Amino acid sequence: MAEAYIYDAVRTPRGRGKSDGSLHEITPTQLAAQVLEGLRDRNNLDTSLVDDVILGCVAPVGEQGADIARTAVLVADYNEEVAGVQVNRFCASGLEAVNMAAAKVMSGQSDAVIGGGVESMSRIPMGSDGGALATDPAVAFKTYFVPQGISADLIATKWNYSRDDVDAYAVESQKRAANSWEKKMFAKSILPVKDVIGLNVLDRDEHMRPEATMQSLGGLKASFTDLGKNIGFDSIALQKYPEVEAINHVHHAGNSSGIVDGAAGILVGSKELGEKMGLKPRARIRGFASVGTEPTIMLTGPSYAAERALERSGMSKSDIDLWELNEVFAAVVLRFMEVMDIDHGDINVNGGAIAMGHPLGATGAMILGTVLDELERTGKSTALAxxxxxxxxGTATIIERV
Amino acid sequence: MSKAINIAIDDDGIATLSIDVAGESMNVINENFLDDLEAHVKTISEDENIKGAIITSAKPAFMAGADLRMLGRMIGDNKNPDMAEVYGACYRMNKVLRAMETCGKPVVAAVNGTALGGGLEVVLACHHRIVANDPKIQLGTPEVQVGLIPGGGGTQRLPRLAGIQVTLQYTTTGKNFNPQEAVGMGIFQEVVEADELLAKAKEWLMSKPIAVQPWDKRGFKFPGGGGAMHPGAVQTFMGANGMAQDKSLHNYPAVEAILSCVYEGSIVPMDTALKLESKYFAKMVTSAATQNMIRTLFINKHDADRGKGRPKSIEKRNPQLKYLNNLHCLQTFRLNDYGMKFTRKLLNL
Structure with missing residues (x-):
């Protein structure tokens, strides 16, 4: 089997996902196209060598619909023979896109594929694509569907994380993100976003609140109490988890991932591609996995995906130098650290989505790029995102610097 | 002599259908009623002298729902009923009512008394609905209380008249409403004094109304939005799914079936929607939970209330006896899904 290498990774800064966010005037097609242009221009990439562009997008409707990947390929002036496909594995779409790109290269069916993702949450709000999970009674009843916030609070309750525990995690995420920006640790991958006349509209993640403290977070009201108690979702969660007596609602806007706009892309290719293009691979993709887990608690997938990816790669936990887990809710990361026995000092070392935001379709590719930068900066070797x-x-990817 | 519905045609060509189901103190939907209605609809449609029809009741109440004993006859003791056959039997009511609302002649309901379940569904299939101004009149769809769903088009016509949210509130709980509330909900057009009921019904027919339901007209939109795919309905269904599972604890399949009928039916045209409803009805009629509920809450309770098991030596009004009878009823309930899951989990099975 051929090896798949990462040749480059870029991401846009993340704009606040509201009408006053800096990226609100930028179309999602532009966000994705600028990422493709960035990958091409930074690497003098002959785009005729690229077989496919795979982009994650979680609300692929409206201007994000109708295969935004192919649309972005055309807008970015890639060779018109480059195909494009949009994928949706919800929050892991961006990482799944990279894994699929790697699979195409590993199988020998492609030499170069770009994997990444895009989401303009300010323009196409989360949930715009509808879907049966929450609304179709035949599906919602069968799966004991609850909204993600209830699942996150269920995790906190089941693993006994207090409001202070999740808030402390959030404060640390903000600190790490601020520190990483201050020390320009993201500089290598950030691609400022330009407007229609070529001026920079954003060159820095704008969702961060480095001033957050335990006191300031303590003043925030838990977000999912009403959904849980008045709409009945706590009851549904308890029907599935009768060992839990009552849901402790601990998550709020300050310890959950931020709603933002952004895009990211990773150039994946074979060894031959690098030789042909004169590019030096930055990392090898060791293995990856996606796995299904119990849907009501919903957010416990990362540990199972990580274990499966490790097993497939013939590796063990101790072989991983750095861990990156999307901070969708603080309790998700706390549980992962606990069940995987990972030190807080080895995971999400540059902060995460609680501070910088989670542009749904793009985040997976963003955090893989971030952890690659950190491996290079610290001289470490392996990482699992x-x-x-x-x-x-859950979806996981293991990379190793070469 | 008719067994369920008498028909009289006056000089103006107005046919009056008086429901008077033989052998019942209250009108119920049984085979005789459906036979008569089918025949009368054919007459109304084909007889050139008939300009329109009034449906009313010859009994004090307008009509109750389906005869639960008829539903019992649909499957008998068959543990593996032929679903196509059961569906065919369930669909008959929808077929007859659909034939009525598409017969080409205007039909008006003159509701003189309580109309529940299938009785209300007959009314909903009329083109115009008038109810007597009497707060004692009960209107509603109580089917869910015996594990059934409205199976005569109620899950389809109610949301098209009153909106999805209102429909879900009433159909999943079986809560009744009175005539004034029914007008407010958009289900009835007029509430009039009881003695004016037939005159007002005839007056409407003489105004040469169009005999087409709103949902059969091009460009029809649901009150409050365009069906389950409307953005507003996403929140409605998500919330309804949450609240319904909270209250029913996965023990009442009919609650879920009603939600599914309204959800799925609101995306397709009426003819398809009615077939879907009948399929869900067939699913409920043949389900163990529904059969148990009908047996316990209708048949056994009926017997228990009358002291069927009372030994002759014990006096009739012994309060302990009633308690024992009710306990016996409740024992016939199966250990429910929630209990089973909980127990399995506790025992690590």
Whole structure:
């Protein structure tokens, strides 16, 4: 089997996902196209060598619909023979896109594929694509569907994380993100976003709140109490988890991932591609996995995905130098650290989505790029990036510097 | 002599259908009623002298729902009923009512008394609905209380008249409403004094109304939105799914079936929607939970209330006896899904 290498990784800064966010005026097609242009221009990439562009997008409707990957290929002036496909594995779409790109290269069916993702949450709000999971009674009843916030609070309750525990994690995430920006640790991968006349509209993640403290977070009201108690979702969770007596609602806007706009892309290719293009691979993709888990608690997938990816790669936990888990809710990361026995000092060392935001379709590719930068900066070798996924799934990817 | 519905045609060509189901103190939907209605609809449609029809009741109450004993006859003791056959029997009511609302002649309901379940569904299939101004009149769809769903088009016509949210509130709980509330909900067009009921019904027919339901007209939109795919309905269904599972604890399949009928039916045209409803009805009629509920809450309770098991030596009004009878009823309930899951989990099975 051929090896798949990462040749480059870029991401846009993340704009606040509201109408006053800096990226609100930028179309999602532009966000994705600028990422493709960035990968091409930074690497003098002959785009005729690229077989496919795979982009994650979680709300692929409206201007994000109708295969935004192919649309972005055309807008970015790639060779018109480059195909494009949009994929949706909810929050892990961006990482899944990279894994699929790697699979195409490993199988020998492609030499170069770009995997990444895009989401303009300010323009196409989360949930715009509808779907049967929450609304179709035949599906919602069968799966004991609850909204993600209830699942996150269920995790906190079941693993006994207090409000202070999740808030402390959030404060640390903000600190790490601020520190990483201050020390320019993201500089290598950030691609400032330009407007229609070529001026920079954003060159820095704008969702961060480095001033957050335990006191300031303590003043925030838990977000999912009403959904849980008045709409009945706590009851559904308890029907599935009768060993839990009552849901402790601990998550709020300050310890959950931020709603933002952004895009990211990773150039994956064979060894021959690098030789042909004169590019030096930055890392090898050792293995990856996606796995389904119990859908009501929904967000426990990362540990299972990580274990499966490790097993497939013939590796063990101790072989991983750095871990990156999307901070969709603080309790998800706390549980992962506990069940995987990972030190907080080895995971999400540059902060995460609680501070910088989670542009759904793009995040997976963003955090893989971030952890690659960190491996290079610290001289470490291996990293595992993973995300929890709606509907009860997890996706993980292991990379190793070469 | 008719067994369920008398028909009289006056000089103006107005046919009056008086429901008077033989052998019943209250009108119920049984085979005789469906036979008569089918025949009368054919007459109304084909007889050129008939301009329109009024449906009313010859009894004090307008009509109750389906005869639960008839539903029992549909499957008998068959543990593996032929679903196509059961569906055919369930669909008959929808077929007859659909034939009525598409017969080409205007039909008006003159509701003189309580109309529940299938009785209300007959009313909903009329083109115009008038109810007597009497707060004692009970209107509603109580089917869910015996594990059934409205199976005469109620899950389809109610949301098209009153909106999805209102429909879900009433059909999943079986809560009744009175005539004034029914007008507010958009289910009835007029509430009039009881003695004016037939005159007002005839007056409407003489105004040469169009005999087409709103949902059969091009460009029809649901009150409050365009069906289950409307963005507003996403929140409605998500919330309804949550609240319904909270209250029913996965023990009442009919609650879920009603939600599914309204959800799925709101995306397709009426003819398909009615077939879907009949399929869900067939699913409920043949389900163990529904059969148990009908047996316990209707048949056994009926017997228990009358002291069927009372030994002759014990006096009739012994309060302890009633308690024992009710206990016996409740024992016939199966250990429910929630209990089973909980127990399995506790025992690590």
């Amino acid at each position: 993973t995300l929890c996924v709606g509907g009860g799934m």
